[in-house]
Structure formats: C-alpha cells, structure tokens
Amino acid sequence: MTAVASHAPELRTALLDWYDSHARSLPWRAPPGSTARTDPYRVWLSEVMLQQTTVPHATPYFERFTARWPTVVNLAAVEDSDLMAAWAGLGYYARARNLLACARAVANDHGGVFPDTEAALLALPGVGAYTAAAVAAIAFDRPANVVDGNVERVVSRLFAVQTPLPAARPELKRLAATLVADDRPGDWAQALMDLGSTVCRPKSPLCLMCPISGFCAARAEGQPDRYPVKAAKAARPHRQGIAWVLRDGQGRVALVRRPDKGLLGGMVGLPTSDWAEEVPDATPPAGADWADAGAIEHVFTHFSLTLGVRVAQGSGGDFLWTPEAEALNALPTVFAKALVRGLESSPE
DNA sequence: TAAACGTGGCG
DNA sequence: TCGCCAAGTTT
Numbered sequence: 227m228t229a230v231a232s233h234a235p236e237l238r239t240a241l242l243d244w245y246d247s248h249a250r251s252l253p254w255r256a257p258p259g260s261t262a263r264t265d266p267y268r269v270w271l272s273e274v275m276l277q278q279t280t281v282p283h284a285t286p287y288f289e290r291f292t293a294r295w296p297t298v299v300n301l302a303a304v305e306d307s308d309l310m311a312a313w314a315g316l317g318y319y320a321r322a323r324n325l326l327a328c329a330r331a332v333a334n335d336h337g338g339v340f341p342d343t344e345a346a347l348l349a350l351p352g353v354g355a356y357t358a359a360a361v362a363a364i365a366f367d368r369p370a371n372v373v374d375g376n377v378e379r380v381v382s383r384l385f386a387v388q389t390p391l392p393a394a395r396p397e398l399k400r401l402a403a404t405l406v407a408d409d410r411p412g413d414w415a416q417a418l419m420d421l422g423s424t425v426c427r428p429k430s431p432l433c434l435m436c437p438i439s440g441f442c443a444a445r446a447e448g449q450p451d452r453y454p455v456k457a458a459k460a461a462r463p464h465r466q467g468i469a470w471v472l473r474d475g476q477g478r479v480a481l482v483r484r485p486d487k488g489l490l491g492g493m494v495g496l497p498t499s500d501w502a503e504e505v506p507d508a509t510p511p512a513g514a515d516w517a518d519a520g521a522i523e524h525v526f527t528h529f530s531l532t533l534g535v536r537v538a539q540g541s542g543g544d545f546l547w548t549p550e551a552e553a554l555n556a557l558p559t560v561f562a563k564a565l566v567r568g569l570e571s572s573p574e
Numbered sequence: 575t576a577a578a579c580g581t582g583g584c585g
Numbered sequence: 586t587c588g589c590c591a592a593g594t595t596t
Binding site: 272273274275276277278279280281283284318320321324351352353354355356357360372374375376377415416419422423428429459462525 | 587588589590591592593594595
C-alpha cells in the first residue's frame with residue numbers, strides 16, 4: 227500500500243489519530259481538536275520566529291515578545307531599534323524588519339485584525355507561501371496546503387520522490403495537496419509537521435513508531451533516510467575582517483547602526499572593515515592606540531568569517547555610545563562574540 | 575531562478 | 586571537529 231490518492235482518507239485518519247495522542251505541547255499551540263481558535267497574532271509570530279529556526283531557540287523569544295507585546299497593535303507601536311534589539315541572537319534579521327512592517331500593516335490597514343484568507347495574508351510583509359498557508363490553516367481553519375521542510379521530507383518519503391531538492395519543490399507541493407481536506411485543516415498541518423519533526427526525522431527516522439509507515443514508498447524500499455534526495459551544495463567561502471572595540475573608559479562602547487539592506491541589516495554592530503578573502507588593510511575609525519585582542523570565528527549561511535578584534539580607548543566620533551551590558555544584548559551574535567573578546571582582552 | 579540571509583545544536 | 590540542519594522570504 228502506498229500513498230496514492232485513493233488511500234488519502236485512511237492515511238489522513240491514521241495521522242490525525244496519532245496527532246490526538248502525540249501532539250507536542252507548544253506555547254503558541256491549541257490542544258488537538260480544540261474548537262477555540264488560536265490567536266492569529268500568536269500563530270503568525272511563532273511561524274515567523276520558527277522560519278529556519280529550531281523550537282528551543284525560538285521559544286524564549288516567543289515568550290518575551292508576547293509578554294512585552296500581547297497584541298499586534300502593541301507590537302506595531304514599538305520603536306524600530308527596540309524591536310531589532312529584542313530579536314538580537316535569533317538571526318535572519320530581515321524577519322524582524324518585516325515583522326514590524328507586517329504588524330504596522332495589520333494595525334493601520336486592517337484595523338488591528340489579521341486578515342483570515344491565505345491570499346490576504348500572503349500580501350503582508352514577510353509572509354510567504356508557507357506562513358500564509360500555516361496561519362490560514364492553524365488560526366482560521368482554512369484547508370490550506372501547508373508545506374515546510376518537514377512536509378517536504380514526509381511527502382518525499384511517502385511517494386519516494388526521486389527529483390532532488392530544491393528542484394522537487396513544486397512536485398512535492400502538488401503531492402502534499404492531494405492529502406489536504408476540509409476536515410481539521412489546522413490539526414492536519416501540525417500533525418504533518420510534528421510527524422516530520424519527531425518521527426520522520428532527517429536522520430534515523432523512527433519508522434516503527436510511524437502511524438503511516440504502511441503507506442510509505444520509501445519505507446517499502448527499505449532506505450527511507452535516502453529521501454529527500456538533495457542536490458550537491460556549493461562549498462562555503464571564507465572571509466576575513468577587523469572589528470574595532472572602542473571604549474570610553476566609563477563603561478560605554480562605540481556602536482554603529484547598519485544599513486537596512488544586506489547582512490545583519492538594521493542591527494547595531496561594531497565598526498568593522500570590509501570582509502573579504504584577504505585580510506583587509508583597513509583604517510581604524512579613530513586615531514587611537516589600538517591593541518590586538520585576537521580574533522573570533524563565526525559561520526554564516528553562505529560564508530565563514532575570521533574577525534580580528536582591536537581594542538582602544540577613545541571618545542566622540544559619530545557613534546552610538548552604548549553601555550556595554552546593553553550592547554551585549556542588542557548585538558547580533560557575531561558582534562557579541564567580538565565584543566566579549568575585546569572586553570576580556572583589556573579589562574578596565 | 576539562484577543567491578542572500580544567522581544561529582546553535584547534534585551525530 | 587565539522588557538515589548538516591531547523592516551521593522560509595525576498596530580490
């Protein structure tokens with residue numbers, strides 16, 4: 227038996243039954259089968275935070291955000307710099323800029339109420355195909371085709387899809403659509419994702435625990451972890467740069483606001499050289515007596531970085547002079563690491 | 575369409 | 586130690 231369309235009803239029943247007893251309990255989630263709809267604001271916020279991000283990493287951010295800003299209207303009123311600081315450490319900072327733009331769009335253009343259709347959600351900043359479908363299904367009970375990385379993996383195994391990712395995306399989405407129905411759309415989406423996360427895992431899938439293994443073509447072949455097939459990835463280049471830790475001797479450090487576009491866009495950062503293949507021959511930001519504080523290593527999605535750290539004392543200049551403890555909290559991780567290195571190397 | 579875009583945990 | 590990977594979106 228495989229996951230052909232004629233078996234969809236039995237497959238759906240098996241997975242929804244499994245979800246009734248195995249659903250993960252998560253702060254943004256209603257219990258399975260709950261008729262009380264989850265707050266669209268919390269669903270949307272969790273979905274954005276969870277993009278390319280693990281549940282354990284996103285969870286404390288979700289708790290802090292919802293405690294500080296209980297509604298989308300509260301969030302819409304936040305200063306940009308406060309929002310960016312609150313997102314620091316979570317990564318993919320374009321999400322934070324779009325999150326704020328989306329909250330303001332809902333507050334200003336939708337009367338503070340999230341739109342309840344997939345198409346209207348899709349028009350919001352930072353809401354793509356996945357997030358629009360997820361919010362429509364989970365918050366509004368729309369039978370949307372919710373396809374994330376988990377669903378792609380589950381479907382690729384159910385149907386033993388040979389096409390490598392990412393080229394297989396459209397095919398996987400079409401196949402996923404054959405399993406969507408009007409009954410319990412939100413639970414269906416979350417059941418598929420929970421299965422992918424806890425049972426149909428990337429490595430060492432737990433087929434003996436799987437409620438739909440009987441429908442799975444990859445399981446029948448005997449090597450389910452062969453799926454999804456993936457295209458080879460390009461090697462990650464390495465870059466080098468210098469970051470300057472300029473201190474005023476009174477507990478403050480010089481930061482700069484980075485441009486909205488590009489890497490770490492909209493975040494505060496340390497003053498830096500360009501980051502290039504060769505160690506740059508760069509001019510420090512002030513005529514101070516710079517000491518070498520070593521270097522830190524950091525890995526981004528598309529390159530790795532050796533960042534040399536230099537420390538000096540100074541004042542003035544066109545900087546955001548920020549208390550060191552506050553800076554540590556507001557900086558993206560790469561700069562927080564560099565600042566720690568600088569502070570350790572020249573304790574006051 | 576492919577590339578840009580962070581971070582931390584795990585095998 | 587290090588590549589893989591996690592609830593993607595934008596340009």
